[in-house]
Amino acid sequence: MGILDGKRILVAGVTMDSSIGFAVARVAQQEGATVLVSNFGRALSITKRIVNRLPEPAPVIELDVTDQEHLDRLPDLVREHVDGLDGVVHSVAYGNPETLLGGKFLDGPWDDVAQAVQVSAYSLKSLSTACLPLMGGGGSVVGMTFDATVAWPAYDWMGFSKAALESCSRYLARDLGPKGIRVNLVSAGPLKTLAAKAIPGFEELESMWSDRSPLGWDEKDTEPTARAVVAMLSDWFPATTGEIVHVDGGYHAMGA
Structure with a gap:
């Protein structure tokens, strides 16, 4: 019996099996959830192949979080597979690496x-x-x-x-709390995802993490981050909202 038994979860932003979103979908299924994933554009066909590597193939919904038509039709698309949602995972971000x-x-x-702000925060x-x-009380x-x-290299x-995303999550926690819906973030250390590969000089952060994290850090292991997300989706944090949970080997707490 898993901590997400009977839960219906949408994971937005799954492209490769190295992504955090994919790891979340996998762990959520292992913990008993029915999982749907989303992507759009050219990446959609990749996602439809990648979901076959999950413990159970998951329905794939086309969703561009910056397109209002996509957002408006989302409830109907979800209802083709499940009658509601208990949890939503936002694993979406983009900034033009050539200019930003x-x-x-x-x-x-x-x-x-x-x-970048629209895709990564406003969305x-x-x-x-x-x-x-699609959501009711107890949703996450x-x-x-x-x-x-802090400012990073x-x-x-x-x-x-x-x-902006972190501020957005606090205001959402304020306004969705009365509806019984929790809003939290998970702050992961640097992981070798597709997004990280697009950041020039990101390797410098990876080397800093492995040296200074008291628990150590494996930039190839998305499992600890996925487990934290699944825990926040579960009923085990019923009175926690507006929080940022660090999954970084303890790096954030070290001064040097």
């Missing part, structure tokens, strides 16, 4: 910054409100962040966007 990352903070053009609100007709929204309390405007 790798030491380009002072030169980042507004159009690209606006896109947490968009996705959550789109799923409201969990998003993914990378500690935005190379991360630049994505760090800015993650700070």
Whole structure:
């Protein structure tokens, strides 16, 4: 018997089997959940193949979190597979690596910054409100962040966007709490995902983590992060919302 038995979970943003979203979908299924995943555009066909590597193949829904038509039709698409949702995972982020990352903070053009903020932060609100007709009391929204309390090498405007995401999660926690829905984030250390590979100089962060994390850190292991997300989706944190749970080997707590 798993901690998500009977739960219906949507994981938005699954592309490769190395992604955090894929690991969350896998662990959620292992813990008894019925899982749906989403993606869009050219990546959609990849996702439809990748889900066959899960313990149970999962339905794939086309969803661009920046497209209002996609958001409006989401409840109907979900209802083709399940009659509601108990949890939503926001594993979505994007910033143009050629203009916004790798030491380009002072030169980042507004159009690209606006896109990064919409995809990486505002979409947490968009996705959550789109799923409201499907969710009731006891529901849980969990998003993914990378500690935005400090400035990181190379991360630049994505760090800015993650700070916006963290603020967005607190306001959502305030406004969805009366509906019985929790909103939390999981802050993972650097992981070798498709997104990380697009960040110039990200390897520098990986080496820092392995040296300074008291528990150590394996940048290839998405399992600890996925387990934390699944725990936050479960009923074991009924009075926790607006929180950021660090899964980083303890790096965030070390001064040097």
